[in-house]
Amino acid sequence: MMTLLIQKPGIFTSIQTLGRTGKRRFGVNPGGAMDHGAVRLINTLLGNEHDTPVLELHFPAAEILFEGDVAFALGGADFTAEVNGVAVSNWRCVHARNGDVLRFTGVVKGTRAYLACGGGIVYERALGEKTKRIESDLRIEIIKTHSSRPYHNAQIASSLVPHYSRFPTVRVIDGPEFESLTAISEASLFREQFTIGKDSDRMGFRLEGERLYRIDECEMVSAGVTFGTIQLLPIGQMIVLMADHQTLGGYPRIAQVIGHDLPLLAQLRPGDKVAFHRVDIAAAERIALQFEYDIALLRAAVSLRS
């Protein structure tokens, strides 16, 4: 049996998938990783199913001992990873030997890094169960597989690697209550930058910046929300719902971050700034489908090499 031994737990280390959709009518949100793009890219690179469980890491990150020969890949944030002191880069297939130790020594970019293993991590999560933080000395089992023999040193094309930044512009479509913004606030939304507030977590990011106003201040009846929904709070500031959002929300949904750009947001930390660019639903669908096409190509390329 191959295992990962968590020698030091790091902060907020957890096992994540892409979440479980289709259970909102039971009050269960999909949950899952914050940066779906990174998870899908590195899983695909390793020949895994795209929703194979991975480790989500924050800095200071976990220290991990490989107990067995394991193919792995890192994606998302760059925390200066080293195996036995030798640098390994993100978005690349790496082969670890039994006894190798993976450490992370400093933040270069981003806030959440992902570790996927060829075959995948063994993980069962009951419906509606909260994310468990990983403690020290935990042994994580890896599924041994014969079907996936990732090509040595295979890496993800630079055109597919997300352009993370501390000051990204993310694309949004109008939310169901977009029309309730005043014309001036509508202009501010797409002109100003907004700072990620300190009360930001896996449930949602608070945004601080120019106060936005609605035409009327009437209360809204709770309605469906999703990952990336931007709600306007009564104080005129926004909150973006992230992976662990609830299924219903009672604040106006003024905008919705397109799925492709959610990773750019997910990699931000308090103090970083974000700007919004408005697109329509047709563009949002085109961008999402283009990413699916790119992933399909990567999958085909990986399968040819194994």
Place this chain on the structure above:
Amino acid sequence: MLITPLGENALTVSFGNIISEELNRKAIALCRSLEHAPFPGMIEAVPAYSSATIVYDLIATRRSFPNSATAFAAVAAEVQSALENIDYSSSDVPRLHEIPMHVGANVSLDLNEAATSQGLSPGTFLEIFLKRSYNVFMIGFLPGFAYMGEVDERIAVPRLNSPRTKVPKGSVGIAGNQTGIYPREAPGGWQIVGRTDAQLFDPHRDEPCLFRAGDEVRFVRVG
């Protein structure tokens, strides 16, 4: 009625912006109708007070409706046609649940203050609460948490000014004209009048929630 995208994988159908049983029935009827005859690519239909959120798979939907400009337009058309075919008059008889509720100083955490604030004795307050049966409007907030109503005006007490950090599992609460049961221990501000042992959410059941939107719930005092 307004249909708007909620990202590339979902849309919201809004019937209005008020809490009303009529609008809620429309939202539930739409969801049931789509569940009985899902369009290709549909993942689920989720009712809320006066709206429904329809979740779908972008790729599967695009593939099934190649002539539509967008998946959103295709799903919006499916929703329109479902709405035209719903017969609101012949809606199903709602399922009725009888929920045993314990009452006492250790479980009815806010009963005395809530009653006093309304100028009622705790006994009368409870009597009014138990007299009605409540509609399940929607499930959300926590896995298995049902928003129910409407609570009699005389006992419609607001949320606590300062929410509790821990409301015990099974607590039955009132917030305005809504009532609800905490399916698990959680922070919350609803005023707690009793507690039930009923298992509202079980991940291992086929249908994990005891209630679904559209059901009727009556509380029965025990102990």
